[in-house]
Every structure is written in structure tokens, then in C-alpha cells.
Amino acid sequence: MSDEAPTPSRGRSRLRAAGDALAQLAPALRTPDRTAQPLFAQAPRAWQRLLPYAVVGIFVTTLLPVTITVLIGDYGADGGWAGALGVAQTVPLLLAVTRPLPAWLLVLLADTLGALLLTQADTVGGQSWPWPPMTVVGYLVVMACLGLRESVRTLVGVWLATGVLGAFLGFFRPSGSTDTAALLFVLSGIVLALTAALRGLGDARQRIAEQEVISEAERSRRTLLEERARIARELHDVVAHHMSVITVQADSAPYRLPGMPEPVREEFAAIAASARESLGEMRRLLTVLRSDGANGGGANGGGDGAALAPQPGIGRLQQLVEATVRAGQPVELSLAAAAVGVAPPAVDLSAYRIVQEALANVVRHAPGAATRVSVTVDEGEGEGSGQGEVLVLVVNGPARDAVVEVESAGTGHGLVGMRERVRLTGGTLDTGPLPDGGFRVAARLPLSAGGDMAAIDPNGKTEESS
Template sequence: MSTTSALPRQPRRLGPRGAAWFDRGLALGLTGLSVLSGVAAGSLAWIGLGLLQCAPLWWRRRFPVAVYAAVAAASALQVLVLDMPVFSQLAYPVAVYSVARYTSTVPGALALVVGLVAAATAAVDWTSPYVPPNDHPLQQVVSYATTIGVIVLAAWALGTLGRTRAAYVDALRTHAEQVAREAEQRAELAASDERARIAREMHDVVAHGLSVMVVQADGARYAAAKDPDVATTALGAIAATGRESLGEMRRLLGLLRSEETGTRPQPGLDDLAGLLEQARADGLPLTVRLPDPLPAVPTGTGLVVYRVLQEALTNVRRHAGPVRDVEVVVDAEPGGLVVRVTDDGRGAAAGSSGSSGSSGAGGSGRAGGGLGLVGMRERVRAAGGTLATGPRGGGGFEVVARVPV
């Protein structure tokens, strides 16, 4: 998933180049009109003030405080030079807007306060030529000051609103980017978990298939000299097991390559009978007790029970040595299933060659370089259950898994 495609459309704004050209046009336009008005009035003061007040707007986005200071200083100079409003004073509210828009709250507030004081000062300056010195035209001064103050206040309010809106939009965009990144990370973690699950499935398939083939090959080798028919049957079982294991491994590798779900259903409780029949055909002396009928359980629970039983039987073939009886029990208890696989083989004496992993509660596991017990424990733990493995007191080995439903 692309982060850019997941984000909401950003409000239309001028780009850096467009903003620069806008500021240049604004500065040149106001300066040009101020100079023309000064030429029309025949006043060099108007022309000079037009240049001093309007030209700094060229840099109003890059240096808003400095531009405001320059415009405010030129406006203060106007009080000393002229006693009437001029066209170039339009630069002052633009400068106030720029400070409020492109800086923080404090510079904007200071510009507003200075602007309101300047409004009162300008009102007194502009009305004084028309009123005798001893009169106090408070009403006229207040009217002028209010008008100018409203213009300054509006410029400050628009700038502040623009700044807060831009900050809000940026915060929304940052949040959307964060949400998109988190979604991508969750998807990657889910894919990683799925690959790990497929890798465990592949380990179970390969280990089971190879153990069956080794047992059949040993039997065929011993029987070849005495009974060729038995050897032929064993070789056929080896070939069938190899083809089935290769097909299953190709399917799992295809999942890893395509990152799609397989079309073949995962094994469950209904497949236990076939697994046990195959174990009997491989020569394991099984005593089996399954619930009749098999309980209806979720697909994930059935898969965990199947894989635990498959791995336990594989460990018996590989590590138990000669066995007289292997007992397989699946019991349905309130709230879950219990899987118990016990054998009367070498038990703890197989510690140097068995699958790796600790026992969990109840004993020490068969240690070694494999991943059988570790894989079983991970599966059962992921399903919320418990696994206990270890040697039996009277000899042999036991695997007990409790899987909640």
C-alpha cells in the first residue's frame, strides 16, 4: 500500500514559486501605484513614502518581522512628514497580516497592539489640520481611529486564522501519514507472521515425510533379502510419501512466493484417522482412542491438534527406538481438547538425539538440534493452550497438549 495514495487530498495552495511571484507582484503593484499617485500629486514625499512602505513587501514571507518593522518605521515617518493619508499606507495591514500569518502568536499580538496605537495616532494627525488647536473633536478622532483599527484588526485576524488553519491541515496530514505508516507496518507484520506459520508447516511436512521414508527404507533394506514383495511394497510407500511431501512443499513454497492463501484446506480433526492409518502402515504399534463422534471445533484448533499429533508421532519414529506400544489419546473436555501421545521406548535416554526444546510443565524434553518440540509449543501457546513433554517414570516418553476451543 502506498502512503501517498492513502492520504487525503491536500487543500490547494500556492507553491513556493507561485508564492514568490505573488509577493513580487503585490510589492511592485503597490509601489507602482504609490509612485504614480505621488507623481500625480507632485509630491516627492508621497513617492518616497511609497517606496519605503511598499517595497519591503517583496520579502514579507521570508522575513515577516523585519518587513513589518520597516513598514511600521516608514508609517511613523509619515506622521512627521505628512498630515494626510496616502495610498502606500495599504502596505501596513498587509505587513500586519504577514506577521500574524507567518510567525507565532506573540509577534502577531505585538503587531496588533502597535497597529491599534498607530490607528489612534494617525487619527489625531489627520484631523488636526482641520480643527482649531483649542478644540477637541473627539467624535471625529474616534471615528477615524475606529475605522483604521478595524482594518488592522481584520488583517491580524485573517493572518491568525490562516496560520492556525495551516497548522491544523499540517497536523491532519502528519496524522494521516502516521496512520498510513502504521497500517503498512501492521500489514508487514501480518505477512511476516504468515511466512513464519508457513515455515512451521513446511518443517512439519518435511520432517514427517522424511521420517516415514527413512523407516520404510530401513524396512525395505532388511526385507529385500528374504521377501522381495515386502520390499516392493515398502518402496512404493516411500515413493508415494515422497510425492505427497514434495507436492505439499511446492504448495507452501508457492504461498511464500505469491503471498496468497492456498486453495487446499488445512488438515483438521477429520484428517486424524488418515494420519494414524499412515503411522500404522509405517510400522508403529498404535493404540488409539478418539472421541466418537469427533467434536466440532474451529479450523485453527483442529490444525493445532493435527500438527501436534503428527510431530509427536514423527518424534517417536526418530528418537524412541524400538517400541512395543504407542498410545494416542484425544479427549474432549469442557472447554478444550487434550492430546496425549505416550510410548515405551528409550524415553530420557534419547536426550542426545531428539528434537530440541524444553518440556514445559512436567519434565525435560528431548534435546537436540531439531525444532519439533519448539514448534509444537509455539502452536499450542498461540492457541492459548499448554504443552507438557518429558520422560515417563516407567520408561518411554510422553507428550500432553491441552488446546482450548
């Protein structure tokens, strides 16, 4: 019983090995891109690209002397004619690697001429005719090359031409000879079908690989657009608050500052009108951005209450870390008091979201790993330089157990969202694995964040790319 138990496992292992070998050879089996491109020219390894030349070369060097010997010894053909026929029937096989259809025409013509000449041979009786064994082998080599390159219509035409020619030559068959026309017709059909199927497998695998690349590009683009739309929704709340303050201040200025000249009153009225118009435009934009949230709360995953809630900032990082610790993730927070309340709204929100998304990645990819979060303020060089920065650093150690590989290609929502937020504020982002198996997220967000406001476009267009 112990000897029989591993048998299914060994069988599956052999099947997997065969499948892997075929998968590696699949790129070589697909249809060449150009007319005169050699067979297997697109193979990934050099020995695979040289394989057709080696195989055809072996057949030529073997068939040439055998053909001459058999024609002279078995069929009693003249030595000169035997040598000429041997060369004409075998040497064109070398052309089949790059141009199998012309090679087939040359071989077919030489084989037909040889069949007609053999009708006058001394000992053709009792021998194979019109296709001697060497002719059948050489012809099948050409059929294999044709099946790996030509279209199905061409292959059907070649196969039918082989059968029609064999039937036509049957009218001239010498008495006592063995008719091999049907044999070649059947064998050539089998070879054409098998090689065409292998080529079809290679083409199918190539199309699948190309489709996977396209799908991955589309998935990355969709992820980027979703992140940009989410960031735009959040920034709307920040900008709308400031626009509302401008509107209120401009409308109330004549009452707070009595005795204001009429031109100044008109100027404040124009400011208030422009601010109200801008608020209206932003509300219409927000309606478009949140149109997909009617049924599910939009990208933020909440309902209307979540969409209308105040946007978080650096001051709420303590609550975020405490919630992560309660979820079982050991996190240590170092938050400089100078970082709270000094950052512009866009930087304040971006810093919070970067930490939030970094912790989410730690929970997914390195559960249980010790994590440190640090948010500080760098005042910059020189007094009054105005070049201060908020420094956000999230570092985690290796996971305690085997988990999914840390995201490093930048195709997930976490790193995409971080990059978009950092680019919005004009900062820099540095992410990557650590030597001990952990991961690092470091962001520098300038306090004078002019940023790239045009970069956040729901249609995915930026000033850089447009």
C-alpha cells in the first residue's frame, strides 16, 4: 500500500513538469511576427532559437546519403540521377526554417520528379512508390515547419494538394510497387494538425500575457483615478470652508466697519459674489465626485454622515494609533507638539491619511510587527526662510508570521494614495523594504504647500501629462 500511495502524486508532478516545460516553450511556438523570421526566433533562450536549425540540419545530413544509397541500391537508379534527386529532395529542408512554403514547393517538385523517374527504374517493383521512405520523412519535416508558421487555410490547401498529387500519380504506378500516396496524405495531415495546434497554444498564451499586461495597466489607472477622486472630495471640504469664511467676512465687512466708502463696499460685494459663485461651482463638482456614493457612501466607504464629517488632521493621530493598538497591532507614536495646528489644511489632512494608509498596510502585510510612527516639524535653514516641513515617518519591523509579500510595485491603493497626496502638497515620499524584512514610509510635506492643485483631476489628467 505504501508503494502505491505516492503514484497519483508522482503522476501529478510529471504533469505539472510537462505543463511547465510547455509553458516555457510556448513563446517559441507562436506565429513569427515577420515573413522571413526563423522559427522559434521569439524564444527566450538561445538554445531554443537554435533548435530548428539543429533539427533540420540533422535530418538533411542523415537523409541525403540515405536517399542516394536507397535509390541506387533498392531502386536501381542511375548514380548521377540518384545524387541529383537526393540533393533536390533534402537540401531545400534548410529553407523550411525561415520560408517553409517555398521550401515545400521545391520539395514537392523534386519528389514528383523523382516519382516519375523511378517509374523507369530497374527494380521499382516491390518497392514503395511514388514516395519512398526517405521522401516521406523529409516531406513530414517540411509539414512540421509549415504547421508552425502558416495559416489554417494555407495548411488545408497544402494538405489537399498533397492528396490530389498522390492520386494523380497513382495513374502511373508501376506494377508490383506499393502505393504510399495514401500513407503520406494521412501522415502529413496528422503532422499539420499537431503543429498547428501547438502554434495555436503559443499564440493563445501570448494573447493571454498581453491581455494581462493591459488589464494590469487598466487596474493601476483605475486605482489612481479612484485615489485622485477621493483626495479631491476631501480637499473640497477644506477649500469650501475657507471660501465660506471669505464670503461671510466680505458680506459682513460694511457692518463691522461703518463709514466705509462706496467703492470699497462695491469691492467687498464683488468679492462676496465671486466667493458664492465659486462655492456653487465646487458644490456641483462635489455632486459629480460623490455621484457614486449614493448607494454606498463613495470612496470613503461611509454614508452621507461620513462624507459630511470634518476632515481629520495631525491632531487626531493619537486616536488613530490607539484604535490600531486596540486592533492588536503594537504601534508607538511620537508626535511633536509643534506639528499640531501649524500645517495648512491640505498638509494636515495629507499627513493624517499617509499615516492611516501606512498603518493599514502594516496590518495587512505585517500583522503583529512592531511599528513606530513619528510626526515632527523641520523649521528649515535660516531664520524666516518659510521653508518648514512636516516630517512623517512610519517604520515597521518584520511580520511575526508568513504573510503576503509587502506591496512594493505601487499598484495598490495605499502607496498610490500616498504618492498622490505628497505630490499634491509639493513634498517628497520615500518608501521601501528594510534589510531586516520590515518596511519604511517617509514623507516630507512643506508647510508652504502651494502644491499641484491641478494634479487632482477626476479624469486622471495632470498639468504634467496634458
